[in-house]
Amino acid sequence: MNGVGAAETQFHVLAVDDSIIDRKLIERLLKTSSYQVTVVDSGVKALEFLGVEVNLIITDYSMPAITGYDLLRKIKKSTSLRNIPVVIMSSENVPSRINSCLEHGAEEFFLKPVQQSDVNKLRPHLMRGKNSNPTFHDERESHDQLNINKRKPVEECLSPDRIRTRFNDDLELLQ
């Protein structure tokens, strides 16, 4: 499978969630997008798994032991893992939490329940990650591609269309 050609290789996504229902959901959503999917139930297991090549990590925020935020920080501090795009999911719309994740390197922040339209947003991050990986292109190409892979400036990351907000729902709950 390796070295045969980028077009033939599926993207491999690692999903992390302590909720069994959400694991089933995210797995199905990712499979309908034709991604190869590995699902684990904790940040610890995710870190154990990450030696195997993974093109994107999508993780729940609120988990016991290691939170999704902790996992994000660990990944971004690791020389071998930091280039893997990370996406955070959360059932709670907490702006400070969202900002914090984006500032520390998360590509996207999805509000649960995650939907097909959210999963469709993963592809550009996967494409970018693949282009920067030297095993898929020769060294010259990957060097040219590297400039495109620089993290977007913070303002762009906080743009509203990255976050599927549901303020109306939240306002109803306050009554």
Added chain:
Amino acid sequence: MLGLSLDQLRADMNRLLALLFHQGVLDEQFLQLQQLQDESSPNFVSEVVNIYFHESEKLLRNLRALLVDKEFSDYKKMGIHLNQFMGSSSSIGAQRVRNVCIAFRAACEQNNRAGCLRALELLEYEYCYLKNKLHELFQIEQQRILAGAVRYPVPQQHPNNPQV
């Protein structure tokens, strides 16, 4: 006659779904689940819902066990169970159950035991109603599949497994 049954069953199912949406028992997320079901994953909705039933009943037992204890004080633990219940209900589109969880959580945050007990009663009621209705839905779906299988000549179906 079989043709009529099929249409009638489809109408029954749509009517029940419409009712459940109208009552706010289910929300848009349930439709998302249905959209994820196809030939490659033909039982997706019932699989997810059955996991939900299993998880929910465990959580309800835990909540009741916590609250009936006269010495009860672990509101934090109760909050954790509630967050779990809220999350899974939200994920399958169980809107009314989720809303009761939110009210329950508010009582929990106020350390209001009486309020929590009332909320638990309501939660058990709403969950029961949801479960009954979803079972009804799955029953109609099963009948529809059977009626549909019989309608078409056998050679067009896989001999061992008509599309289920």
